[in-house]
Amino acid sequence: MRINKDMKMAEVIHLNHHLLPVLNRFDIHLGFGERSVETVCRDHALNIDFFLEIVNTFHDPSYFPVRHLQSFKASMLIDYLQKTHAYYLDFKIPEIRQNIRQITQEGSLQNSHKKLLEDFFDSYQHELTTHINKEEQRVYPYVISLENTLDNPASTVKELQEIGRYSILEYEEDHDDVEAKLFDLKNIIIKYLPTSKNNKLLNVILHDIFELERDLNNHGHIEDLILVPIVENMEKALRARLNKLSANV
Numbered sequence: 549m550r551i552n553k554d555m556k557m558a559e560v561i562h563l564n565h566h567l568l569p570v571l572n573r574f575d576i577h578l579g580f581g582e583r584s585v586e587t588v589c590r591d592h593a594l595n596i597d598f599f600l601e602i603v604n605t606f607h608d609p610s611y612f613p614v615r616h617l618q619s620f621k622a623s624m625l626i627d628y629l630q631k632t633h634a635y636y637l638d639f640k641i642p643e644i645r646q647n648i649r650q651i652t653q654e655g656s657l658q659n660s661h662k663k664l665l666e667d668f669f670d671s672y673q674h675e676l677t678t679h680i681n682k683e684e685q686r687v688y689p690y691v692i693s694l695e696n697t698l699d700n701p702a703s704t705v706k707e708l709q710e711i712g713r714y715s716i717l718e719y720e721e722d723h724d725d726v727e728a729k730l731f732d733l734k735n736i737i738i739k740y741l742p743t744s745k746n747n748k749l750l751n752v753i754l755h756d757i758f759e760l761e762r763d764l765n766n767h768g769h770i771e772d773l774i775l776v777p778i779v780e781n782m783e784k785a786l787r788a789r790l791n792k793l794s795a796n797v
């Protein structure tokens with residue numbers, strides 16, 4: 549069942565509570581009362597089409613309306629993607645790390661297993677942080693400048709040439725699959741950690757890793773299949789504008 553604008557926002561959460569962090573990324577918080585999706589979006593000045601597409605791709609991984617999603621502004625996607633990054637780095641990863649610390653401090657696991665779990669997670673955290681920092685510091689600022697430069701009819705040839713020095717192709721080529729390693733982490737817990745008195749907490753950790761993996765999967769698809777093609781089109785428009793301007797000189 550797809551989420552539509554006439555549903556009550558409360559019904560959306562009853563239908564799929566995994567959407568809660570997604571709603572937070574749109575600055576929508578609990579306490580919807582009887583308000584519909586459309587009313588809540590209007591109250592938050594959100595683009596309802598964009599909201600519905602993002603929520604539905606998350607709700608149903610087989611639903612991914614590439615064409616429609618590519619019709620939105622890159623800056624709109626980036627705002628959502630940045631909030632997703634913040635959710636991973638400021639909330640989800642520290643929460644999982646904290647639970648792992650609790651398990652390793654309680655002492656029922658062998659030292660070698662504690663070390664395996666902690667080292668693996670720390671190296672994953674480092675890998676994810678590096679991946680996100682690169683996007684936040686290099687790729688997203690480029691996309692925003694490209695959009696602004698193109699949106700400004702008064703942009704000069706120099707400004708257009710300057711922005712054209714980078715290409716999204718660079719990102720496309722080395723944008724790795726950051727959730728792959730989580731599969732190995734899940735297997736360490738599922739296959740190799742002996743049942744301990746912390747079994748319930750290990751289940752919580754495992755559950756959180758499954759959720760993170762699903763979230764990262766959706767995030768990566770938005771970057772690869774939606775953001776990159778939008779930027780490629782903007783780069784085409786940039787080249788066309790530069791050619792036109794140089795022909796007029």
Ligand SMILES: [Fe+2]
Binds near residue numbers: 633767771
């Ligand atoms: Fe990202």
Ligand SMILES: [Fe+2]
Binds near residue numbers: 679
């Ligand atoms: Fe990424």
